[in-house]
Amino acid sequence: MSGVYSTDPAAGAALRDPGTVPRPAAARTIGLRRAFGPVVAVDGVDLDIPMGAVLGLLGPNGSGKTTLMRMLLGLVRPTSGAVELLGRRVPDLAHEVLPHVGAMIEGPAFHPHLTGRANLTRIAAAEPLLDTPRIPGAVRATLRRVGLDEAADRRYRDYSLGMKQRLGLAVPLLVRRRLVVLDEPTNGLDPAGTRDVRQIIAEMNAAGATVVVSSHLLSEIEATCSHVAVLQSGRLVASGELRTLLDSGPGALMVTTPDTARAVHALQGAGIDAEIGGGIGGGPGPQVHVAPGPPAPDVVALLVHSGVAVHAVARPAARLEELFARLTEGPR
Numbered sequence: 401m402s403g404v405y406s407t408d409p410a411a412g413a414a415l416r417d418p419g420t421v422p423r424p425a426a427a428r429t430i431g432l433r434r435a436f437g438p439v440v441a442v443d444g445v446d447l448d449i450p451m452g453a454v455l456g457l458l459g460p461n462g463s464g465k466t467t468l469m470r471m472l473l474g475l476v477r478p479t480s481g482a483v484e485l486l487g488r489r490v491p492d493l494a495h496e497v498l499p500h501v502g503a504m505i506e507g508p509a510f511h512p513h514l515t516g517r518a519n520l521t522r523i524a525a526a527e528p529l530l531d532t533p534r535i536p537g538a539v540r541a542t543l544r545r546v547g548l549d550e551a552a553d554r555r556y557r558d559y560s561l562g563m564k565q566r567l568g569l570a571v572p573l574l575v576r577r578r579l580v581v582l583d584e585p586t587n588g589l590d591p592a593g594t595r596d597v598r599q600i601i602a603e604m605n606a607a608g609a610t611v612v613v614s615s616h617l618l619s620e621i622e623a624t625c626s627h628v629a630v631l632q633s634g635r636l637v638a639s640g641e642l643r644t645l646l647d648s649g650p651g652a653l654m655v656t657t658p659d660t661a662r663a664v665h666a667l668q669g670a671g672i673d674a675e676i677g678g679g680i681g682g683g684p685g686p687q688v689h690v691a692p693g694p695p696a697p698d699v700v701a702l703l704v705h706s707g708v709a710v711h712a713v714a715r716p717a718a719r720l721e722e723l724f725a726r727l728t729e730g731p732r
């Protein structure tokens with residue numbers, strides 16, 4: 401594990417906003433570990449997911465996201481450690497909380513020969529919180545909400561990948577949940593479908609649900625989530641409010657100057673990584689991009705000393721993509 405990020409030691413406890421009263425956790429993992437033979441998929445994860453959060457679970461392929469989500473839902477038993485959902489231990493007390501928890505994780509077992517509507521009706525019949533007379537209405541409304549009303553009476557096996565994904569998303573939407581866990585819900589969706597998922601997540605959250613969502617689409621996570629947790633080789637390398645994490649990194653500097661070539665020459669001569677343009681943010685006039693590291697006053701002093709006219713210096717807001725790269729691509 402890299403330990404490349406300063407939040408690492410406190411990663412598990414970092415979902416608290418300093419200065420505010422901590423919200424109770426909708427889900428909590430304590431020293432959670434799962435090994436499959438010699439492979440440690442999840443390795444000592446302490447994570448608090450505050451009530452009301454939309455938490456994006458990030459990590460490279462094979463970093464343990466799905467295994468962590470499956471343990472949250474009581475689908476996989478931890479090798480050691482514990483999970484609490486809505487204040488109850490899982491899997492021991494799963495029956496008490498799982499009706500309030502919706503999930504889309506590696507798709508439920510849909511029957512290929514049944515229509516989307518028939519499939520969803522079967523699943524709705526097993527929902528403890530849905531009375532039988534309400535099932536047809538709930539199924540109809542949910543199919544409409546995921547954009548499958550026109551395809552509702554076609555067989556599942558004839559659905560496209562995106563339509564199958566939408567039907568999977570319909571399951572947690574059948575009843576109002578307190579916690580929703582979605583494993584890569586935008587996988588296979590077109591841009592309109594991706595926008596729908598974003599909207600559905602926002603609506604569920606506005607209706608009071610805490611949402612945990614994994615995705616490889618960092619722009620989606622950035623647009624959707626209030627919190628993030630980053631896994632790397634089964635370990636939690638950072639977690640917390642998205643804004644706080646983005647603001648806490650070193651960040652690159654953009655220097656606006658008419659003397660770009662001279663600026664780059666001076667900076668590189670001092671061993672500082674710099675290039676013309678830089679591609680972040682953009683701004684008025686020619687710019688030099690200075691890689692994260694040196695404090696802004698030192699950069700300015702060096703440039704002025706070298707006869708470079710410095711018109712402005714800015715540290716554009718970090719993007720999740722940069723944060724993710726820093727956390728997961730550092731030296732191991």
Ligand SMILES: Nc1ncnc2c1ncn2[C@@H]1O[C@H](COP(=O)(O)OP(=O)(O)OP(=O)(O)O)[C@@H](O)[C@H]1O
Nearest residue numbers: 436439440441459460461462463464465466467468
């Ligand atoms: N049932 C299993 N048996 C053996 N190994 C498993 C099993 N489930 C997961 N693993 C292993 O555990 C590790 C974590 O897998 P997991 O699916 O949780 O990662 P992930 O972050 O969800 O990956 P991806 O982004 O590719 O979906 C991988 O090395 C994987 O091969």
